[in-house]
Amino acid sequence: MIYTGKIFTRSVHNPVLTPQSIPASQDKLKIECLLNPGVFRFNCKIGLLVRVAERPVQKEGLISFPYLDASGRIEIKEIQKDNPELQAEDPRVITYRGEDYLTTMSHLCPVFSEDGIHFNELPEYKRIYADDSYTSFGIEDCRVSQIGEEYLLTYTAVSPNGVGVGLKTTRDWKTFTNYGLIFPPHNKDCAIFEEKVNNRYMAFHRPSSPEIGGNYLWLAESPDLIHWGNHRCIARTREGKFDSARLGAGCAPIRTDKGWLSIYHGATEKNRYCLGALLLDTETPSIVLARSETPIMEPELPYETTGFFGEVIFTNGHLLDGDELTIYYGAADEVICMAKASVTDILNTLSLK
Ligand code: MAN
Numbered sequence: 011m012i013y014t015g016k017i018f019t020r021s022v023h024n025p026v027l028t029p030q031s032i033p034a035s036q037d038k039l040k041i042e043c044l045l046n047p048g049v050f051r052f053n054c055k056i057g058l059l060v061r062v063a064e065r066p067v068q069k070e071g072l073i074s075f076p077y078l079d080a081s082g083r084i085e086i087k088e089i090q091k092d093n094p095e096l097q098a099e100d101p102r103v104i105t106y107r108g109e110d111y112l113t114t115m116s117h118l119c120p121v122f123s124e125d126g127i128h129f130n131e132l133p134e135y136k137r138i139y140a141d142d143s144y145t146s147f148g149i150e151d152c153r154v155s156q157i158g159e160e161y162l163l164t165y166t167a168v169s170p171n172g173v174g175v176g177l178k179t180t181r182d183w184k185t186f187t188n189y190g191l192i193f194p195p196h197n198k199d200c201a202i203f204e205e206k207v208n209n210r211y212m213a214f215h216r217p218s219s220p221e222i223g224g225n226y227l228w229l230a231e232s233p234d235l236i237h238w239g240n241h242r243c244i245a246r247t248r249e250g251k252f253d254s255a256r257l258g259a260g261c262a263p264i265r266t267d268k269g270w271l272s273i274y275h276g277a278t279e280k281n282r283y284c285l286g287a288l289l290l291d292t293e294t295p296s297i298v299l300a301r302s303e304t305p306i307m308e309p310e311l312p313y314e315t316t317g318f319f320g321e322v323i324f325t326n327g328h329l330l331d332g333d334e335l336t337i338y339y340g341a342a343d344e345v346i347c348m349a350k351a352s353v354t355d356i357l358n359t360l361s362l363k
Contacts, residue, residue, distance in 0.1 A: 017306045017307065017351050017352075017355050017356060017359065018306070018307045018337070018349040018350065018351045019349060019350050019351070020311065020347065020348070020349045021127065021347065021348040021349065021350075023127045023348070024311070024313060024341070024345075024347040024348065024349075025313050025341060025345035025346055025347050026127055026128075026129065026338075026346055026347060026348050027044050027058075027060065027121070027129060027345065027346040028044060028344075028345045028346075029041040029042060029043060029044055029344065029345075031044065031129070032044070032060075032062070032119060032121070032131050034064055035062070035064060035117060035137065035139070036084070038066055038084075038086070039064040039065065039066060039076060039084075040064060040065065040066065040067050041062055041063070041064050042063050042064065042065055042114050042318060042344075043061075043062075043063040043114065043317075043318045043340075043343050043344045043345075044060050044061070044062060044063075044340075044344070044345060044346050045060075045061050045063065045151075045324070045340030045343050045344065045345075045346065046061045046150070046151040046324050046325075046326050046339075046340040047059055047060045047061065047152075047326070047327050047338050047340075047346055048118075048152040048153050048154035048163065048261065048326060048327045049154060049261070049327030049328055049329055049338050050154040050156060050161060050327075051156075051329065052122070052161075052183060055122040055123060055124060056122065056123045056124075056126050056129075056329065057120055057121070057122050057123075057154075057183070058120070058121050058122075058123075058129060058327065058338055058346070059118050059119070059120050059138075059152050059154055059163070059327075060118065060119045060120075060121055060346060061116050061117075061118060061149075061150050061151055061152070061340070062116060062117050062118070062119050062137070063114035063115070063116045063148075063318075063343075064076065064114055064115055064116070064117075065113060065114045065115065066086055071090060071091050071092070072088050072089065072090060072091060073088070073089050073091055073096070073098060073104060073113065074086050074087065074088040074089070075087055075104075075111060075112065075113050075114060075115065076114075076115040077111070077112075077115060077146055077147055078115075078140050078141075078143075078145070078146035078147075079146075080143070082141065082142075084115070087111065089104075089106055093106070095107045098113075101113060101318060101319055102114075102318075102319055102343070109170070111147065112147045112148060112168060114148070115140065115147060115148040116140075116148035116149060116150045116168075117137055117138060117139045117140060117148065117149060118137060118138040118149055118152050118165065119131060119137045119138075120132075120135045120136075120137070120138075120183060122135070126329075126336065126348065127348070134184065135183045135184065136184075138152075138163075138178070138186070140167075142190075143169060143171065144167045144169050144171055144174065144176065144190065144191055145167045145168065145169060145176070146168075146169040146170065147168040147169050147170070148168050149165045149166065149167055149168070149176070150165060150166040150168060150198075151165065151166050151198065151199070151324075151326050152164065152165035152166075152326070153165075153200065153201040153202070153259075153260075153261045153262070153326050153327065154261070154327065155201065155202040155203070155204050155261065155262045156204055157202075157204055157205065159181050160179055160180075160181055161179065161180050161181070161183070162177065162179055162202045162235065163177065163178040163179065163180070163186075164176070164177055164192070164200040164201060164202060164213070165178070166198040166199075167191060171195060172194070172195025172196055173195050173196050173197065173198055174191045174193055174194050174195045174196075174197050174198075175191065175192055175193035175197050175198060175200040175215060176188075176189070176190060176191050176192065177189040177190075177192045177235065177236070179235075189235070189236055192235070192236060192238060193215050193217070193230075193238065196217060196218040196220075197215055197216060197217045197218070198215075198216050198258065199214065199215065199216035199227075199258025199259050199275075199326075200213055200214065200215040200216070200259075201213065201214045201259045201260065201261045201262050201263075201326070202235070202262060203262050203263060203270075203295075204262045205265070207231075207293070207295060208293070210231040210232060210233060211231065211232045211233070211234075211235050212229060212230070212231050212232075212295060213229070213230050213231075213232070213238065214227060214228070214229060214258075214259030214263075214272065215228050215229075215230055215238075215259075216228065216256075216257075216258040216259065218256075224246065224247050224255075224256070225247065225255065225256030225257065225258070226243050226245060226246045226247065226257070227243070227244055227245040227246075227257050227258060227259055227274060227288075228241055228242060228243050228244065229241070229242050229244050229295060229296050230242075242296040244288075244290070244295075244296055244298055245257060245274070245288060245298060245301065247276075251276070251303070251304075252276045252277075252278060252282070252284040252286065252304065252305045252308070253274075253276025253277065253278075253284075253286060254276075254277075254278050254279060255277050255278050255279045255281075256276070256277050257274055257275065257276040257277070257286070258274060258275055259272055259274050259326075260272065260273040260274055260275065260285075260325045260326050260327070260328070260337075261273075261325075261326050261327050261328060263288075263290065263295075264328075264330060264335070264353060265292070266289075266353060266357060268289060268299070268357055269289045269290050269291050269292050269295075269299050270289070270290040270291075270292065270295050271287060271288075271289055271290075271353065271356065271357065272287065272288040272289075272290060273285055273286075273287055273306075273325060273328065273335075273337065273356075274286055274287070274288060275323070275324050275325065276305070280321075281319070281321065281322070282308075282309065282321040282322075283309070283321065283322040283323055283324050284305035284307065284308040284309070284323060285305055285306050285307040285308070285323055285325060285337075285339075286301065286302035286305055286306060287300075287301070287302045287306055287356050287359065287360060288300070288301050288302075289301070289357070289360050299360075300360035300361060301360070302359060302360065303361075306351075306356060306359060307323055307349065307351075308323065309321045309322060309323050309341070309342070311341075313341045313342060313344075313345055313347065314341040314342055314347075315342065316342055317341065317342025317343060317344035317345065318342060318343045318344040319342060319343035319344075320342045321342070322340065322341065322342050322343050323339050323340075323341060324339060324340045324343070325337045325338065325339035325340075330353070333352050333353050333354055334350060334351075334352065334353075335350065335351050335352070335353050335356070336348060336349075336350050337349055337350075337351070
């Protein structure tokens with residue numbers, strides 16, 4: 011059976027978080043975007059690990075952005091907009107004198123809620139900041155997986171060294187163990203499965219190959235969460251479809267009786283970001299049993315089509331209550347929204363090969 015109706019129902023409270031919802035990390039910075047949260051449950055509350063993207067208030071004729079200097083202090087770089095050595099067509103990234111920079115610097119802020127709609131920052135749970143030469147342009151899009159009491163945080167680490175994946179773990183959201191980079195550049199969109207498969211940890215990741223190959227979704231396994239091997243490419247971009255330019259995993263996949271259901275993002279050459287689904291074999295998740303032909307959710311509402319970077323729906327966190335899936339997602343790279351779907355409805359959109 012192919013389900014043809016709308017799959018996700020958006021919250022009437024959307025957006026649930028905006029750049030005005032929390033204070034900036036310091037006086038000289040302003041929050042431009044709240045986006046792409048990791049999602050978890052902790053102490054009977056719903057937690058979001060929100061990506062907070064900041065920069066100074068922009069002055070006429072200048073582009074200015076923060077970065078971490080060699081001593082770990084936030085510095086501001088200012089460039090004249092009419093400088094011939096500046097390329098600034100993309101609001102997210104600029105190139106200056108042949109070097110790439112991000113226009114904002116991100117950190118991660120945990121916020122908590124009883125009802126999944128109203129979220130607050132709690133003083134005892136601190137924000138997580140960039141802190142080394144592999145995160146000097148920021149930390150982004152953190153997936154939160156839970157195995158037993160342990161939370162596994164896989165985040166995108168951005169620096170002049172490239173874009174890689176870092177791992178931190180915590181049990182109490184107060185003390186963290188840092189493992190540094192587990193996937194070197196260029197890699198992002200890493201999500202660790204919430205249970206072992208054949209006694210191995212499993213993770214989605216997204217290396218990018220600039221020449222032969224592309225921005226494809228890969229699977230890796232590990233005995234210890236630190237050393238990853240047996241890499242397999244499980245989903246490539248598809249010409250003419252919603253995932254024609256790049257794709258990457260959301261968070262940990264959902265175990266269903268049909269296999270592992272993974273919600274992923276796919277983008278076109280025009281940077282339109284939609285959501286799709288993959289169904290993977292339960293015992294051998296590198297086997298793809300089914301994949302969305304068309305998006306299961308796409309930017310439609312004004313808060314998704316316009317914003318810091320419009321036409322973007324990006325999710326890397328959800329909650330599961332029986333058959334009900336609640337996703338939190340970044341909309342237009344500016345605000346955080348929530349939507350619900352039935353897992354059965356999503357599975358019904360997938361035709362098994
Ligand atoms: C990339 C990531 C995301 C972002 C999208 C859309 O895939 O950096 O953080 O939301 O682009 O801009």
